[in-house]
Amino acid sequence: MSRILEWEEALSLLNKIAHPLPPKKVPLAEAAGLVLAEEITSPVSFPPFPRSRVDGYALGPSLSQEYRLVGEVPAGGGYPKPLGPGEAVRIFTGAPVPRGTIGILPQEWAQEEGKRLHLPFKVDPIVLASLIQKVGEEIEQGEKILVPGMPLTPPEIGLLAALGFREVTVRPQPQVALVAVGSELRDIGEWEESTIPSSNLFALEASLRLDGVQVYSFPPVPDDLKNLVSLIRSKLDLVDLVITCGGTGEGKYDFTARAFIEVGAEFLFTRVNFRPGGRIIVARVGSRFLVGLPGMPSAALVAFHLLVRPLIKALAGKELRPCFWKGILVEQVGKERRQRVFLYARARNVQGIWELTPVNLGQGALKAGIGANALVDLPPGTSPIPRETEVNFIPLNYGPLLPCPLEDKSNI
Amino acid sequence: MSRILEWEEALSLLNKIAHPLPPKKVPLAEAAGLVLAEEITSPVSFPPFPRSRVDGYALGPSLSQEYRLVGEVPAGGGYPKPLGPGEAVRIFTGAPVPRGTIGILPQEWAQEEGKRLHLPFKVDPIVLASLIQKVGEEIEQGEKILVPGMPLTPPEIGLLAALGFREVTVRPQPQVALVAVGSELRDIGEWEESTIPSSNLFALEASLRLDGVQVYSFPPVPDDLKNLVSLIRSKLDLVDLVITCGGTGEGKYDFTARAFIEVGAEFLFTRVNFRPGGRIIVARVGSRFLVGLPGMPSAALVAFHLLVRPLIKALAGKELRPCFWKGILVEQVGKERRQRVFLYARARNVQGIWELTPVNLGQGALKAGIGANALVDLPPGTSPIPRETEVNFIPLNYGPLLPCPLEDKSNI
Numbered sequence: 001m002s003r004i005l006e007w008e009e010a011l012s013l014l015n016k017i018a019h020p021l022p023p024k025k026v027p028l029a030e031a032a033g034l035v036l037a038e039e040i041t042s043p044v045s046f047p048p049f050p051r052s053r054v055d056g057y058a059l060g061p062s063l064s065q066e067y068r069l070v071g072e073v074p075a076g077g078g079y080p081k082p083l084g085p086g087e088a089v090r091i092f093t094g095a096p097v098p099r100g101t102i103g104i105l106p107q108e109w110a111q112e113e114g115k116r117l118h119l120p121f122k123v124d125p126i127v128l129a130s131l132i133q134k135v136g137e138e139i140e141q142g143e144k145i146l147v148p149g150m151p152l153t154p155p156e157i158g159l160l161a162a163l164g165f166r167e168v169t170v171r172p173q174p175q176v177a178l179v180a181v182g183s184e185l186r187d188i189g190e191w192e193e194s195t196i197p198s199s200n201l202f203a204l205e206a207s208l209r210l211d212g213v214q215v216y217s218f219p220p221v222p223d224d225l226k227n228l229v230s231l232i233r234s235k236l237d238l239v240d241l242v243i244t245c246g247g248t249g250e251g252k253y254d255f256t257a258r259a260f261i262e263v264g265a266e267f268l269f270t271r272v273n274f275r276p277g278g279r280i281i282v283a284r285v286g287s288r289f290l291v292g293l294p295g296m297p298s299a300a301l302v303a304f305h306l307l308v309r310p311l312i313k314a315l316a317g318k319e320l321r322p323c324f325w326k327g328i329l330v331e332q333v334g335k336e337r338r339q340r341v342f343l344y345a346r347a348r349n350v351q352g353i354w355e356l357t358p359v360n361l362g363q364g365a366l367k368a369g370i371g372a373n374a375l376v377d378l379p380p381g382t383s384p385i386p387r388e389t390e391v392n393f394i395p396l397n398y399g400p401l402l403p404c405p406l407e408d409k410s411n412i
Numbered sequence: 413m414s415r416i417l418e419w420e421e422a423l424s425l426l427n428k429i430a431h432p433l434p435p436k437k438v439p440l441a442e443a444a445g446l447v448l449a450e451e452i453t454s455p456v457s458f459p460p461f462p463r464s465r466v467d468g469y470a471l472g473p474s475l476s477q478e479y480r481l482v483g484e485v486p487a488g489g490g491y492p493k494p495l496g497p498g499e500a501v502r503i504f505t506g507a508p509v510p511r512g513t514i515g516i517l518p519q520e521w522a523q524e525e526g527k528r529l530h531l532p533f534k535v536d537p538i539v540l541a542s543l544i545q546k547v548g549e550e551i552e553q554g555e556k557i558l559v560p561g562m563p564l565t566p567p568e569i570g571l572l573a574a575l576g577f578r579e580v581t582v583r584p585q586p587q588v589a590l591v592a593v594g595s596e597l598r599d600i601g602e603w604e605e606s607t608i609p610s611s612n613l614f615a616l617e618a619s620l621r622l623d624g625v626q627v628y629s630f631p632p633v634p635d636d637l638k639n640l641v642s643l644i645r646s647k648l649d650l651v652d653l654v655i656t657c658g659g660t661g662e663g664k665y666d667f668t669a670r671a672f673i674e675v676g677a678e679f680l681f682t683r684v685n686f687r688p689g690g691r692i693i694v695a696r697v698g699s700r701f702l703v704g705l706p707g708m709p710s711a712a713l714v715a716f717h718l719l720v721r722p723l724i725k726a727l728a729g730k731e732l733r734p735c736f737w738k739g740i741l742v743e744q745v746g747k748e749r750r751q752r753v754f755l756y757a758r759a760r761n762v763q764g765i766w767e768l769t770p771v772n773l774g775q776g777a778l779k780a781g782i783g784a785n786a787l788v789d790l791p792p793g794t795s796p797i798p799r800e801t802e803v804n805f806i807p808l809n810y811g812p813l814l815p816c817p818l819e820d821k822s823n824i
Contacts, residue, residue: 028600032618033810046778049606055663074665075635076595078606092665094596094707096606107663138776146782153810154622154716155756155781158615158709162608162778166601183488184506188440189578194461194490194508196574203570206444210566212622223487251467251519253486253504295506297570304566344567364550366458366574369567370558397809398445398565 007340010272011310011320014282017268018289020171020317021240027167028160031152033212034170035317040146042163045136050097053131057110057117058101060087063125067117073098088117103128139163149317171317174240174289178204178217179231181246181256182295185220199366200245200293200300207304210398213312223253229262236263236288240315243308246295248279256292257281265290274340276368277303282311289315298368302342302375305396324392327354329376332387333361337380344372347393356393372396419752422684423722423732426694429680430701432583432729433652439579440572443564445624446582447729452558454575457548462509465543469522469529470513472499475537479529485510500529515540551575561729583729586652586701590616590629591643593658593668594707597632611778612657612705612712619716622810625724635665641674648675648700652727655720658707660691668704669693677702686752688780689715694723701727710780714754714787717808736804739766741788744799745773749792756784759805768805784808 005013023037052058052073059067060083067088073079075094082100083089089098097104103125111118139145145163146156152170160168178201185198198220208215216239221227228244235242247256248270257270265283272278276299281292291308293300310320327347334341345356356376360367377392378385385391417425435449464470464485471479472495479500485491487506494512495501501510509516515537523530551557557575558568564582572580590613597610610632620627628651633639640656647654659668660682669682677695684690688711693704703720705712722732739759746753757768768788772779789804790797797803 028614029617029621033622047608048603055661074595076597076607092663093661094594094608138778145779150783152618153781153785153808154615154619154713155709155784157618158611158713159778159782161600161611161614162709164601164603164609182506183486185488188573189576191460191576195488196459196506197576199570199573202440202573203566205441206564206569207566209441210445210624249467249505251504297567297574301566301570366550366571367557369565370571371562372567373565396565 004271004273004278005269006273007306010269010282010307011322013268014307014311014314015320017284018311018314021174021315023169024172025167025169026172028157028165031160031168031170032154032157034152034173036146036150036152036156036168037148037171037317038169039144039148040160040165040168042139042141042143042145044163045141046139046162047133047135047137050101050135051133052091052093052095052097052104053133054104054106055092056104056106056131057088058083058091058097059103059105059128060100061085061102063102063128065119069112069115069117097132101132104131106131151318173211173213174312174315175238176208176213176215176312177235177239177242178208178215179235179242179244180220181223181228181244182220183222183224183253185246187219200295200297203297203301204243204245204293204304207301207309207398208312211309211312223247223255225255225258225262228255228259232259232263232290236285236290239288241289241291241312243291243293245293245300248281248292248294260290260292263290272303272307274306274342276342276365277301277306278339280307282307296365298344298365301369305375305394306342322394323397324377325354325374325395326390327356327374327376327393329385329387329389329391330355330357332384333358333376334378334381334384336382337378339380341378341380342375342394343378344369345374345376345393346372347374347395354393356391416683416685416690417681418685419718422681422694422719423734425680426719426723426726427732429696430723430726433586433727435581436584437579437581438584440569440577443572443580443582444566444569446564446584448558448562448564448568448580449560449583449729450581451556451560452572452577452580454551454553454555454557456575457553458551458574459545459547459549462513462547463545464503464505464507464509464516465545466516466518467504468516468518468543469500470495470503470509471515471517471540472512473497473514475514475540477531481524481527481529509544513544516543518543563730585623585625586724586727587650588620588625588627588724589647589651589654590620590627591647591654591656592632593635593640593656594632595634595636595665597658599631612707612709615709615713616655616657616705616716619713619721619810623721623724635659635667637667637670637674640667640671644671644675644702648697648702651700653701653703653724655703655705657705657712660693660704660706672702672704675702684715684719686718686754687711688754688777689713689718690751692719694719708777710756710777713781717787717806718754734806735809736789737766737786737807738802739768739786739788739805741797741799741801741803742767742769744796745770745788746790746793746796748794749790751792753790753792754787754806755790756781757786757788757805758784759786759807766805768803781808
C-alpha cells in the first residue's frame with residue numbers, strides 16, 4: 001500500500017491511532033490487571049472509627065498507675081458508654097476505642113489482677129495516645145486516592161474494597177475474535193486427506209488467555225472471499241478486534257487484504273520490516289480493528305507478540321512500548337539478513353549477564369519457538385553475527401512465565 | 413514454634429516440601445501457562461503430506477523449458493493422478509504436491525500462456541526440488557518433541573495442536589480457598605458500627621486471578637475457634653491450599669495457629685524474618701497446605717508475594733526462586749530496622765539504571781503498595797540507608813503488568 005514501516009514506526013502509529021476503549025464499570029473482582037478510568041476520592045474516612053493498634057487496655061481519663069477493669073472490647077464489638085476516670089477496658093487490635101479513652105496500654109506492659117489493672121512503671125501519655133488510630137488517619141473522607149490511568153494491582157484493589165467500592169470504572173480489555181483462514185485447515189483431530197490442523201488458533205488463543213483477554217475462536221474458513229467477508233463483517237459487530245490468520249500473501253488465494261477492503265477497512269500497514277511475521281496487515285473499520293496475521297506458525301506468533309499484544313495494550317489504556325533487555329549471543333548466528341530478524345532464543349542469566357542461545361534454528365516453523373523465552377533483535381546485515389556480540393532482546397513474558405533477570409545467589 | 417527462618421530458608425523449605433500436584437489431563441486450550449507433565453512424542457509426521465512451500469507450478473518428470481498445464485492444486489485440494497512427463501499443475505503454498513512432481517517452479521519465474529508454461533531461463537533442479545516440503549520434514553512420527561517440566565507457552569500449544577493433540581497432561585495450578593478471619597470484618601458495602609470491609613480478600617483474590625489460579629472466596633468469619641476449625645476442615649477437602657487472613661498474632665482472639673493445630677496441621681514455620689508480613693504461618697495437613705496470613709493489608713500482601721506465590725508455583729511444578737534486580741535508591745530510607753524490611757517502591761528505568769522511589773512511606777497499611785511496582789530489599793541496620801545506595805529489588809509482576817527493564821530509545 002505504501003512504504004514498508006519499521007517496527008518502531010508501526011508501534012508508533014498504533015500508539016497514535018489505537019485509543020483506549022470507552023470506560024466501563026466492572027465489579028471490583030474483575031478490575032485487577034486493568035487500568036483505572038476514573039478519579040477515586042474516598043467516600044469515607046478510614047479507619048471509620050478510632051481503633052486500637054494493639055492488644056491491650058483502653059484507659060479512661062487522667063493517667064494513673066491503677067485502673068478498674070470494667071469490660072472488654074473485642075474487634076467488631078464496642079463498649080456502650082464513655083470510660084470514666086480510673087476505668088479501663090480490655091481491648092484488642094482493630095477494636096473501636098470507647099469514648100473517653102486517653103490511650104492504650106499494650107498488654108506486655110500491664111499487670112492484671114482480678115478486676116484491677118496496674119501500670120508497673122511510668123509510661124509516657126503521648127506513647128499511649130499514639131496507640132489509638134484516629135478516624136481518617138489512613139485516608140480522609142474526600143481525599144483523592146487514585147487517578148485515571150493507574151493499573152489496578154492487588155494493593156489498589158484492596159484499597160478500593162476497604163473504602164466500600166463494589167464497582168470501579170476501568171478501561172476494559174478488548175474482546176477478540178480469532179479466525180483461521182485456509183482451505184487446508186481443519187479443527188484439531190479432524191484429519192483429512194491434504195489438510196492440517198488449524199494450530200495457530202490454539203497458540204494465539206493461549207497467548208490471549210494468558211493476557212486475560214476474552215477471545216472467541218471460530219472454525220477455520222476456506223480460501224473464499226465472499227465467505228471471509230461475511231464472517232469478518234458479522235464479527236466486527238461483536239468484538240473490538242478481529243484477527244485472521246493466513247492468506248496475507250499476494251497469491252491468487254490470499255484473500256485477507258481483499259476481504260478487509262470489502263468490509264471498508266482503512267489500512268494502517270500491510271507489511272512491516274522484520275522477519276518472520278512482517279507480512280502482517282493492520283486496519284480499522286470505524287472504531288474496530290482488523291489484523292491479518294500470516295499463516296506460517298512462527299510468523300504468526302512473532303507478529304502477534306511484536307504488534308498485536310501492543311495493540312491490545314493500547315486499546316486497554318496501557319503503555320505499549322516494547323521492553324528491550326541486553327544480552328550476549330553465545331553462538332554465531334545468521335547468514336545474510338536482508339531484513340531485521342527476530343530470532344527465538346533461550347535467555348539464561350549467568351552471574352548477571354544474559355546469555356542468549358538460539359533455539360531450533362532451521363527446524364521449521366512449528367518448532368521455531370519451542371523452549372524459547374526471548375526474541376533476539378538482529379539487524380539486517382551481510383555477514384553472520386559473531387558469538388559474544390551484545391544484542392537487544394525482548395522477553396517473552398507470557399503471563400506468569402517470566403524469565404528472571406538476575407540469578408538468585410542464595411542456593412534455594 | 414522453632415527459630416525464626418530467613419526468607420531464603422523459608423523458600424528453600426517450601427521448595428523441598430511442596431511437590432508438584434499430581435498430573436492431570438486437560439483440554440489443550442486450558443494448558444497454556446502450565447507445566448507439561450508427560451513426554452510428548454509425535455503420533456504423526458508433519459507435514460503429513462509433501463506440500464509446496466510457495467505459490468507456483470508443480471513440474472512433472474524430466475526438467476525441460478516448456479510444460480503443458482493440466483490442472484490446479486489449491487491448498488486443501490489435491491490432484492487425482494501422477495504428473496506425466498512434460499505436465500505441470502498450478503499449485504499454491506501448503507497444497508499437496510502431486511505424485512510424480514520433481515520440483516516447484518515459483519510463480520515469479522514462470523511465464524504462463526494459455527495452457528502452456530515456459531521457463532524463461534535455466535533453473536537448478538535442486539532449487540526446484542527444495543521447494544517441496546517433504547513428509548516429516550518438520551517433525552517425524554515418533555520423534556520426541558516436548559519433555560516433562562517444560563512450561564507450555566503459545567508455541568508449544570501450537571505445536572501440540574498441529575500434531576492433533578486435543579488434550580495434554582500437565583501439572584495443574586492448585587485450587588485455593590480464601591478465608592478472612594476477624595470479628596470486625598464484613599463483606600464490602602455492608603457498613604456496620606465498629607466494622608470494616610473485608611478488603612484483603614479482594615486484593616488476594618485479584619493476585620491469584622492474575623496468576624491464573626482458581627480461587628474460592630468465603631464471607632469473613634468471626635474470631636471464633638470452633639467456627640474457624642470447622643470452616644478450614646470443610647475447605648481442606650475441596651482445595652489444595654487454604655489461605656486464611658487475620659488472627660496470626662499471639663493475642664486472646666488470634667485463633668489461626670490454634671485452628672491449624674486442631675485440624676491436625678504440621679507447621680513448616682510460624683514466622684519469617686522480614687517485615688511487613690513476617691508473621692505468616694505455613695503448615696500442611698496431609699497433601700494439602702494451610703497458610704495463615706497476617707491481617708494488616710500491607711503485611712498480608714507482602715507475605716503473599718514473598719511466600720505464597722512461590723508456594724503456588726512449586727505446587728504447579730514451576731521454579732519458585734525469587735527474582736532479584738539491582739537498582740539505586742533515589743532517596744534516603746529507613747530508620748532503625750531490627751529486621752530485614754521489604755519496602756514498596758516505584759522502579760523507573762533511567763538510561764539503563766533502575767531508580768527506586770519509595771511510595772507512600774508512613775502512610776498506613778492500606779496505602780502502602782499503591783502505585784508500587786517493586787519491593788526493595790533492605791537489610792537490618794541501625795542507621796538510614798543513604799540515597800544512591802545500590803540495593804536489590806523484586807519486581808511486582810502481576811500478570812501482564814510488568815515493569816520494563818530497559819527504556820526504549822525509539823521515542824514511540
